[in-house]
Amino acid sequence: MIAATAIAVSVFLAFQVASELLDSELQDNAEDQLRADSRVLATTMEHTGLAQVQLPPYPGSGRLVRVILPDGSTRTPAGQPALPPVSGHAWRVAQGASADLMESNDSDDDGYLIYTLRAGDGAVQVARNNDDSPINRFGLGMLLIGLLCVAGGALVGRTVARTGLAPIDRLTAAAVRVAQTRDLDADIPDEGGGEIRRLIQSINDMLAALRDSRRAQRLLAEDAAHELKTPLTSLRLNVELLIRLDRRGTLDSALPAESRTRLLNDLGAQVAELSTLAAELTDLARGDVSDESTELLDVADVVVAAATRARSRVPDIEVALDVTSVWVGGRPAALQRAVLNLIDNAGKWSPADQPVQVRLRAEGASAVLEVDDAGPGIDAADVPRVFDRFYRAESARALPGSGLGLSIVQRVVDAHAGRVTVARSARGGALLRIILPAAAPPARITLAIAGVDTVAR
Structure with a gap:
């Protein structure tokens, strides 16, 4: 969609610029042609006379001719369509107030570009239709080309996007597979290039770190179980001994006061050892995590x-x-x-x-x-x-x-x-x-308050 939109905007802007340039170029060419035709007619009329010059019949298309006589009347070739009325500016050219005049009449359905040139005691006018058909044909062609470019750009953009994102899709599938199976030993294939390759490498590094963490956690659990086994076994045996003797009612006779005291001291030492071991295991298992x-x-x-x-x-x-x-x-x-x-x-x-x-x-x-x-x-x-x-x-x-x-x-x-x-x-x-x-010590500030010097960090 982004590629298609970009192409559509580009084609639209190119059409606008090209239309303006084409219209300006056609306008300049038409004006040059009207000036050239007017000079040829003016030269002929100056030799023959405005009223006597033979005007060629209208060929059915192309330029239109009109002669403005000194008395204010006009002459046109036979069969020629009527031109718009002579404007005030054109009358002033015929009266000698100005040498020539280029004017455009686009207010009617059939607009004309009219050039008026002083000739003898009057003026000659050469006109042509303001034909927009070349611009329209050009616009239609640009529209068709633009639609093709937009469709092609959308197709190419989608193909490029899917090709570029294919490694991301495979990466996503691999990540989902790891999350579902909890298998941290399956590295994601290193493919693609640039940012995608760096992303895959980063995820593989993360999986390796997780593998190491799981391995360390497993070793810690195994070592902890091994270390806890001996004091727990000793503690259980001593407690079971006390319970058995107490149930038989032979605790005092089987264990003299001195032996009982020594046994209780051993139990206290084993409990203290277990407490210390549990605290150290907790601290060690937290790793670097600390609030x-x-x-x-x-x-x-x-x-x-x-x-x-x-x-x-x-x-x-x-x-x-x-x-x-x-x-x-x-x-x-x-x-x-x-x-x-x-x-x-x-x-x-x-x-x-x-x-x-x-x-x-x-x-x-x-x-x-x-x-x-x-x-x-x-x-x-x-x-x-x-x-x-x-x-x-x-x-x-x-x-x-x-x-x-x-x-x-x-x-x-x-x-x-x-x-x-x-x-x-x-x-x-x-x-x-x-x-x-080492770090730099904090600045020491000496304060004097009510005659007492206080040093504060």
């Missing part, structure tokens, strides 16, 4: 808050802080969780008389956070997998934990365009280092 907004924050405040939480959760842990103010753009809760996981991990390995050391400083355009302990350190064979989900070194399997803490740390650091590394500390334990891009 927390990014803001400009001082990492020193985040580290202090994480250390406070670590002390409240494990009162026996000792944390030595050596921090300076370093500003970054990030999510405070996510960063605090990452620092807390590092401190908790270090607290598991650090001896009771050795504190976990946490240092924060600025190095160039980076904020560097280091957490080290005085434990046995991480074996070189375990370093490549220390940030994998659910991975626990052979020596760490007897300790509480899920193997998700450091994985969450790496995810948070990656989301903040940073990096995390593992090394051996000077005390022989593990040294985990987080490096984040």
Whole structure:
């Protein structure tokens, strides 16, 4: 429809312009012919006389002739159709007021183009019909050509549109098939060119990302099921033991107070472990999706808050802080969780008389956070997998934990365009280092109110 409309408008405009040019050209040619015929008749009449000149009979078509005599009368060839009355301007030409005159009379059904030329004591007039038939024939031809062009343009436009949109139709069908079958392994054939090819490639990239996401989700579910199996089995066995002994009425005799206390403590520890594992699984499963907004924050405040939480959760842990103010753009809760996981991990390995050391400083355009302990350190064979989900070194399997803490740390650091590394500390334990891009601190404004200086960030 667009192609047909464009062609129709183009043909209409071309017809208008061509008609005007053709009409102007025909008008100029007719006027030139009338002037030439008038000069020939005027020359003859000046030699013979206006009243005595022999006017040729009217041939039935073509030009018309009229002689204006000095007394105001007129002469016309025999059989010639009557011309419109002599106009006042033409009378003035015959009286010598003007040399010639070109006038058009289109008010009647038969319009005439009349040229008046001074000749002797009068004037001679040569006229012709204002024939619009050439313009009409030209318009009819343009109309037919325009209709053909519009029909052809519509057909060609539809063919081109359908050919160009065929890959889109196939792409739509493939997308519907994927939505119905949930089969993300079927790539859409890369065809077409330009924008269509880029669109297909983008959709294939999206399908690949969805495949990776589904695969990661499946692996997470499998790993979670594996990790939950052991504590759930242990918890169920202990609870079933208590229920069975209670039903038999032998709970007090079969389980002395000391054993019962130890069993209840084990149950509490298993429930706490399950709660921690569930929270870490939830946090890990959310991936990068978070409602927390990014803001400009001082990492020193985040580290202090994480250390406070670590002390409240494990009162026996000792944390030595050596921090300076370093500003970054990030999510405070996510960063605090990452620092807390590092401190908790270090607290598991650090001896009771050795504190976990946490240092924060600025190095160039980076904020560097280091957490080290005085434990046995991480074996070189375990370093490549220390940030994998659910991975626990052979020596760490007897300790509480899920193997998700450091994985969450790496995810948070990656989301903040940073990096995390593992090394051996000077005390022989593990040294985990987080490096984040630093940001310029906010401007500090000093206010003097009622004689009191206040510094505001």
